[in-house]
Amino acid sequence: MKIGVMSDLHIDSNAKKLAPGxxxxxxxxxxxxxxxIDLLLLAGDVSSDYHDTFAFLDRMRDHNVSKIQxxxxxxxxxxxxxxxxxxxxxxxxxxERDENPVGNPFLIGDKWAVVGNPGWYDYGFASDRYTIAEFSKxxxxxGGWNDRRYVHWSKDDRAVATAMQGELESDLKEVGDRKIIMMTHVVTHPQFVIPLPHPVYDYYNAFLGSKSYMQLYxxxxIVHSIMGHVHFRKMLYEEDTTFYCACLGSARHWYTEDPYIEMAYTMEEFTIDN
Structure with missing residues (x-):
């Protein structure tokens, strides 16, 4: 099976790069x-409105090219x-959607499973010179982190991060002794955040991922670990796990003006024997 990895399409903010039609x-x-590609693992941030993201996923299903998680x-x-x-x-x-792996691991034969969760941030990758109260603002x-305006969980950020880690662990246990492809939106490894000290990211690293998720490895x-969120394009191999961050990201950081070429540059691929 040939698997493709991509995230952070941001189809709304990148719409200006599309040609007519x-x-x-x-x-x-x-x-x-x-x-x-037999299976695409899409690690979040398709758009900035869940209605638009649903519509995009529906259209991808109608194209009927690859399975998608x-x-x-x-x-x-x-x-x-x-x-x-x-x-x-x-x-x-x-x-409730068909392409959702949360609470519903995607099993690939008897050998492999895709376990996925958006994940949230626990502030663990930031500097300790700020307080939890300062991060919560x-x-x-x-500047400000816009989730403060547009995301309204019933719990605080760290409680959400913990709850999502619990969902991940439940699914990781469910797949038994299969080899695991884990997909999150947030970062789960310190090599994918901004190195500290940094005048801005001493603070803003707080919202890039969850340090507590590192214990899952x-x-x-976990043979393959897919992330997004940070708009990097980076791979790392460490202790038998390959980490992928394949973000299309903001068009202002693209190498070319062509969205198809940029997606081709961005998508990472690997094969598994199923």
Whole structure:
């Protein structure tokens, strides 16, 4: 089986790069077809409104090129134009979709399983010179983290991160002795955040991932680990695990002006024997 990895399409903010008549779902379907991808692991932030993300996933299903497993990113929980503020309800709607692996690991034969969860941030990758109360405000003089305006969990961030870790562990246990492909939106490894000290990211690293998730690699046979969120394109091999961060990201950081070429540059691929 040939597996493709990608995240952070941001189809709304990157729409200006499309030629007349182009759409990101069509371009992605074309890429998957050309690369003969059997399964796409899409690690969140398709758009900044869950309605648009649902519509994109529906169109990808209709293209019927590759199977897709998807975990939402923080932007996918937003719904600015509809002023929706019940993020727990939106998360439940994602869990009810066919391409959702949360509570529903995607089994690949008897040997492999995809376990996925959006994950959330526990502030663990930031500097300890800030307090939990300062992190919870999600705002410094240099700017603010927009989840403070558009994401409204019934629990605080660290409690959400803990709850999502619990969901991950439950699914990791469920797949038994299969080799694991784990997918989150947030970062789970310190090599994928900004090195500290840093005048800005001493604070903003707090919202990039969860340091507590690192313990999962010691407990479970995670062979491939997929992340997104940080808009890096980076791979790392460490202690029998390959880590992937394949973010299309913001067009202002692209190498070219062509969205298809950028997606082709971005997508990582690997094969497994199923």
């Amino acid at each position: 182009q759409t990101y779902d069509y371009l992605l379907a074309e890429l998957l077809y050309n690369q003969e 998807f975990v939402p990113g923080n932007h996918d929980f937003w719904s600015i134009r509809n002023h929706e503020e019940d993020t727990d309800r939106i998360y439940q709607l994602f869990k 999600k705002k410094l003089k240099v 010691d407990r479970y046979p």
